[in-house]
Amino acid sequence: MGIETEPIWAAGAVPVRGEAKDYEVMLIHRPSYDDWTLPKGKPKTQEFLTSTAVREVAEETGVTIRLGAPLASTRYPVGQSMKFTHWWVGVPVKSRKHKPNSEVDQAVWMSAKKARKILSYADEREVLEEALFLPPTTPLILLRHAKAVRRFEWRKADSLRPLAKKGQAQLPYLSQILQPFGVRTLVSSSALRCVQTLEKYAQDHQLSVTATDALSEETATDREATAYISRLASQVATTQVPAVACGHAPLLAAMMASVGVPVRPLSTASCVVVHLDTQGTTIRSEWHDTLRTKR
Secondary structure (H helix, E strand, C coil), X not given: CCCCCCCEXXXXXXXXXXXXXXXXXXXXXECCCCEEXXXXXXXXXXXXXXXXXXXXXXXXXXXXXXXXXXXXXXXXXXXXXXXXXXXXXXXXXXXXXXXXXXXXXXXXXXXXXXXXXXXXXXXXXXXXXXXXXXXXXXXXXXXXXXXXXXXXHCCCCHHHCCECHHHHHHHHHHHHHHCCCCCCEEEEECCHHHHHHHHHHHHHCCCCEEEEHHHCCCCCCHHHHHHHHHHHHHHHHHHCCCEEEEECHHHHHHHHHCCCCCCCCCCCCCEEEEEECCCCCEEEEEEECCCCCCC
């Protein structure tokens, strides 16, 4: 029997710009391999693959992206291990000129037609085709609040129950989900534990949190939560500004159903990312658990 080894993880993106008929794609040339490839790389310690994809694209191309819809992962053997690469559509946010180096000597925007021709690897051509096939999307993240102080330990109103130390420790990891998706609109249940879940990210990015009773497990019904998320989804689709809505376990099923994603439990500080087209239709969804996403 062969020796079982840990898998190798990597992440990357397909940076795409322009209109559907005139899409341009960013590819890189690596002199040591003399190949043309999509930007990608391995995570740093305690780095989520979402953050890895954004960082690697910036380092290898000079283009800052936010993540769009997830794409099929690729895999191939490396020695006795299997390397898995997770991919997303990359939506350009800003860019600087790439400085050639020994790892990447060229980073070039080119037509989709040319990119198809010169990509060196068949599996990456499949990833490219999938990215070009999908319509433009904007993410709406449905989030369960971070770990709160337990109910039996709290003597005041439940709406004032704060995050526990474990919940506070989850917040930096949560940021590695919100930031790569470019979240700029933050809404929350009016309960303190939900607001606190988003406050650090809001402070770090000079944003504000909008608190609403429509997502509060103390006062809201499933119908109210559904209506609120439906309106928020329409706003996200129209404005194309990524958003997050933080709520409670009892209302999450209604929140998920309102945007047509399969209902499933979420652990604390975990979420489903819903990718909406310009009509508000869910095109793709992906799940992120802060307890399991770390590599």
